[in-house]
Amino acid sequence: MPRGANLPAIAAFNETVVLDAVRRSTDGLSRVELAAGTGLSAQTVTNVTRRLLRQGLIREAGKQSEGSPGKPRTILRLDPAGAYAVGVHLDPTVIACVLLDLEGGIVAHVHRPSPPDGDAVTTLAATLDAIHEVLATPGVDAERVIGVGVAAPGPIDADTGVVVRPPLIPGWNDFHLRDELAAATGLPALVAKDVTCAAVAERWHDPAGASRDxxxxxxxxxxxxxxxxxxxxxxxxxxxxxxxxxxxxxxxxxxxxxxxxxxxxxxxxxxxxxxxxxxxxxxxxxxxxxxxxxxxxxxxxxxxxxxxxxxxxxxxxxxxxxxxxxxxxxxxxxxxxxxxxxxxxxxxxxxxxxxxxxxxxxxxxxxxxxxxxxxxxxxxxxxxxxxSAVGEDVAAVGAAALVLDGTFSPRVGLR
Ligand SMILES: [Zn+2]
Incomplete structure (x- = not known):
């Protein structure tokens, strides 16, 4: 797991390191295990986990007593309801939309047929309709939805969120997908290539990293x-x-x-x-x-x-x-x-x-x-x-996972 640093100025960095470590563990981690695994001091781990608990991103999930001397240790796990992300996959045939919880679980998913002529405006309207439907899932706190990820056929310009001349959908030439979606939903948005998103989803499904290549x-x-x-x-x-x-x-x-x-x-x-x-x-x-x-x-x-x-x-x-x-x-x-x-x-x-x-x-x-x-x-x-272990919505799931990755990735946390 990534190593942390014991300096107060990079608290946000350490939060992502701890979150990522908790996510990658299959059965949760105690504070002692977190300190050992991340290289953070016991005091830093205590401070970071207190903040994460207060933010609702992790939860205490029972005690671990077997095999360890001393008093039982509290196991920390992600709180699935701590954050949500929307994932959309724009395919020439179908628009797939999912809502993922913080653990990567699929809370809601809907499909819409893609407009047959591939018209960008109609596609955007159908996409927004699908997004609003998953966001209306009962029990989901809208305040905790952190963004929209879109999987699109390449080529894309990831910096500007523009779809550049996809060969099979001429109607999307230079479509400013990210900005249109961000403006319409009020949520941060990102655009990534569909095959990349699919790989991300498969990777998320196997967080312990059993499969490296x-x-x-x-x-x-x-x-x-x-x-x-x-x-x-x-x-x-x-x-x-x-x-x-x-x-x-x-x-x-x-x-x-x-x-x-x-x-x-x-x-x-x-x-x-x-x-x-x-x-x-x-x-x-x-x-x-x-x-x-x-x-x-x-x-x-x-x-x-x-x-x-x-x-x-x-x-x-x-x-x-x-x-x-x-x-x-x-x-x-x-x-x-x-x-x-x-x-x-x-x-x-x-x-x-x-x-x-x-x-x-x-x-x-x-x-x-x-x-x-x-x-x-x-x-x-x-x-x-x-x-695929993820199923037919794999690209949409990966697009949402990319949004959640921002919560877990120390690199993103540093920005
Ligand atoms: Zn050829």
């Missing part, structure tokens, strides 16, 4: 990767790490927006699989939409989502043509995930995101086998493929 593959309208390296979420030099779309995995495969064929992002995204399903007749186009063989047609996000659900269900049910389409995308993923795991020496890759549940069964079954077939050349160790 892994990739989070975010499977939604597009695909991106978030990284936890050395126990820390890696965001890159401009907070835009994780764009993996144009790595070549399938020479001669589908034509990508970049003008080349067989890019990873293009070959696995739901839209691409849906087009292949339409061409082969596994799924049928909605009325009035003509799909010439081998030609891409425009489909709105809801139609892609509905057809993707049908295609993947057909694959799960044993339809050979549907399986061939899904399995080819898994084979393409195997090339990329093997190389990524070798590059960063990862032994674990976590999958999640809004479209993940539809392909989860076949991925978990097939991807390790496809990777094993090519691993002999690339990898020296097996890589575990897992589903």
């Amino acid at each position: 892994y990739a989070f593959v975010y499977y939604g309208t597009g695909v991106g990767v978030g990284f936890v390296l050395g126990g820390e979420v890696y965001t890159g030099s401009t907070d835009n790490a994780g764009d993996v779309g144009h790595v070549l995995v399938d020479p001669g495969g589908a034509l990508c927006t970049c003008g080349r064929r067989g890019c990873y992002g293009e070959s696995v995204r739901p839209y691409r699989l849906v087009m292949q399903g339409l061409w082969s007749g596994v799924v049928t186009a909605p009325e009035g939409v003509v799909v010439p063989d081998g030609e891409d047609v425009h489909l709105d996000v809801e139609t892609v989502d509905a057809l993707f659900t049908r295609l993947t269900a057909a694959a799960d049910a044993g339809d050979e043509r549907a399986r061939a389409i899904v399995d080819r995308s898994i084979r393409n993923s195997a090339f990329y995930i093997s190389n990524l795991s070798a590059l960063l020496d990862l032994d674990r890759v976590v999958y999640g995101g809004p479209s993940w549940a539809r392909v989860e069964r076949r991925y978990l079954d097939l991807l390790p086998r496809r990777m094993a077939e090519i691993d002999m050349e690339i990898l020296t160790h097996p890589v575990r493929i897992e589903s």
Whole structure:
């Protein structure tokens, strides 16, 4: 755990150190354990915990007597109702909104369909509606809501909170998301890339840090990767790490927006699989939409989502043509995930995101086998493929966790 300092001028710093230590412990900590773990003096720990108790951020949770001589020690834990944060995930298909308590528990969550045309003003209105609904959760003290975190498709400008030209949502070009939300809610707001948020959520779910190095593959309208390296979420030099779309995995495969064929992002995204399903007749186009063989047609996000659900269900049910389409995308993923795991020496890759549940069964079954077939050349160790422990709201949860991180992080506390 981070070490504290015994100087009165940095009391706020020590509060974050103590809070973070309490959060990372699974069963709470006594004041003696806190002093030993943080390097703070017993007197400083007593003062800091008194302030945190008064602020309602921690609570006394019973006595610890077993195995320790002397009088029983009081165990300190976070008070979940001590602070709340709102997390929003803006995806081209769905707006997910959660309210997290101080322990990271999901107190409320709502979903709203994203406006089909991706219009920024309509999206903002739907987002505010979702935020107001979670804030109205009974029993939640509005005074204790400390901010709004937004997970958005990249690229983003984290300093200004602006979404910069997201490739799949043209309506959000240079959308001043953070300032609009802060003005409308009266709460501090931050914007982060969706894949980064997903990695943060997964990291929060495992606060003791059992897993120090892994990739989070975010499977939604597009695909991106978030990284936890050395126990820390890696965001890159401009907070835009994780764009993996144009790595070549399938020479001669589908034509990508970049003008080349067989890019990873293009070959696995739901839209691409849906087009292949339409061409082969596994799924049928909605009325009035003509799909010439081998030609891409425009489909709105809801139609892609509905057809993707049908295609993947057909694959799960044993339809050979549907399986061939899904399995080819898994084979393409195997090339990329093997190389990524070798590059960063990862032994674990976590999958999640809004479209993940539809392909989860076949991925978990097939991807390790496809990777094993090519691993002999690339990898020296097996890589575990897992589903997110956080669930479908993973990016929204991570966005709220980033807000709460400000309460726990000594670096943020110093500002
Ligand atoms: Zn490309």
